[in-house]
Amino acid sequence: MRRAHSVEQVRAAEKALMAALPEGALMQRAAAGLAYAVIGHLGGAYGKRVVLLVGSGDNGGDALYAGALLARRGALVEAWLLSDRAHAGGLAAMKTAGGRVVKLSEGYRSLSVSQPSVVVDGIVGIGGKPGLRPDAEAALEMLSGVPVVAVDTPSGVCVDTGEVDGAHVTADLTVTFGTYKPCHLLDPAASSCGKVKLVDIGLDLPTPTIESLEAADVAALVPRPAPDGHKYTRGVVGLRVGSATYPGAALLAVAGANTGLAGMVRYVGTASEWVKRQHPEVVGDGQAQAWVVGSGSADGANSALAFARASGVPLVIDADSLRPLTGPLGVPAILTPHAGELAALLRQDRADIEARPLHYARLAAQRFDAVVLLKGRRTTIAAPDPDTPVRVNTTGTSWLATAGSGDVLGGLIGSLLATGLAPIDAASAGAWLHGAAATLASAGGPVTASGVAAAIPAVIRSLPAV
Missing domain, CATH: 3.40.1190.20 (Ribokinase)
Structure with missing residues (x-):
């Protein structure tokens, strides 16, 4: 049975688990699962060019920590920051591992060097509203045609209802943590998730809101x-x-x-x-x-x-x-x-x-x-x-x-x-x-x-x- 839980259920389960773990451990679990999923999707990391689209939330932090692991495996990692705020620990880890930060305005020049192998969508977390801001739309337009791996859910979709209202990410692969979310199963959002990979991070979850028989x-x-x-x-x-x-x-x-x-x-x-x-x-x-x-x-x-x-x-x-x-x-x-x-x-x-x-x-x-x-x-x-x-x-x-x-x-x-x-x-x-x-x-x-x-x-x- 594939079980999907609401944002409220997931947040409550994450809060309970974080209270029992060292600080940052849960994000590290998610980031490692994300990084290895990207490696599997690319068939390796060495020499691959990875662009991280990073928002201000925890999904951006997941993307940055995953970027650090990918950089240590030999990938060329760039973080395009779409907010004045980014997860400080994740950003520091990525830079220490050899990744670099690219301003959105510099994206055109960066792309002239080589076509990215993959884009990691860490723009909006599961609590985000449907739709995307203009800067995120502009970044996605620059990267049109490049395969996309979404962090947890494709940014811009409504997580709890599967509805789509406005611009959103269309992913080739979505890597989700702890449980499926309703948008992974429900159309029209499900058609924008691509293949969905579930990473177990140890959440203790209640009765789901959505189920899918196997x-x-x-x-x-x-x-x-x-x-x-x-x-x-x-x-x-x-x-x-x-x-x-x-x-x-x-x-x-x-x-x-x-x-x-x-x-x-x-x-x-x-x-x-x-x-x-x-x-x-x-x-x-x-x-x-x-x-x-x-x-x-x-x-x-x-x-x-x-x-x-x-x-x-x-x-x-x-x-x-x-x-x-x-x-x-x-x-x-x-x-x-x-x-x-x-x-x-x-x-x-x-x-x-x-x-x-x-x-x-x-x-x-x-x-x-x-x-x-x-x-x-x-x-x-x-x-x-x-x-x-x-x-x-x-x-x-x-x-x-x-x-x-x-x-x-x-x-x-x-x-x-x-x-x-x-x-x-x-x-x-x-x-x-x-x-x-x-x-x-x-x-x-x-x-x-x-x-x-x-x-x-x-x-x-x-x-x-x-």
Whole structure:
């Protein structure tokens, strides 16, 4: 599990640890981790030219102490000071090791000597406001095209929300300390972090605000048949999806549900004959432990939702069946909108939803008293309880942006829900498996929704033993 903690949580943990360590020891730990990450990124230090962009905070101090270590390893280190104040100890250590200070106005002349190998972004710490000052923007412009390693987080992004407002650093590598921060997992900021490397500095941390499942977590959640189990004890999932206009949505949703996770799949709808031909093991109407509604349902979406809601069992609500929602449903539910659907549901602008996915996923989860899975490059999954960590899915490939993939996801989540998983676990495990299946089926190239569904069993078989 990747766990991300808020700025307030991190600062409290750092304060507690610093009280037990010699002065400056925590910064030295962070700086050493940063320096070795830079060395790994460059494939060595000797003869490399390193430019440190140094602000007035502790991230600037981390960068300076790391610069001292790099200089001792033979790197040519320059510190471009972006403030009248810089960490005194770090600055002295860097100069003693042979690094030099370059005024920003001298940057042009410095660059004429040789192109830097890497820029270390120590401009703003985790408590900084979104956006950058003009001098920082100017420095980054001078260094355009040079690989960037960010200290803790890319300067200029909102650390706790993952939002981006104004100029910010786009890093190739972000080296973070003690724990992940929300911006490492949440879009849009996550797309500016590059690869994220976590350096353990010994923090004792509370329950995180954001989580991201990994393969071992999913393996622990995926239901395994009991030795004496049968099709009913393994869970029955029902689907009321598709329509005469969109029969393919029914086939894809059923394909997502019919992966062997649940003991039985039921289908009710206009595509019954198509479903029987492609999935002969799928049966008709009857009792189910969970229902999936809405995918491609068109004019039948409202009636499908009303029927499933009256059954009193947990629901997965997608696409057309999202439209009639006005408040809590009275049963456990998972809503699976993309940004446009959530914008319509909340009467907000789609661009704002995409800019603030954490905010709007949480808002919708509380308004509808349901788990909300907001689809995107980094799918965001929020529970109605504000104390439950939000989960962010990091599996998948850009090839997954293809018609019908959401239908497969809805069916897959429904099958997990029918096995008895809690809604937050069914949604997050389903999103992880769906993304991993897309990556497997894609193999670096195009993939179809049908291909994603077909790859799900192989992904489950590849999960680590529990």
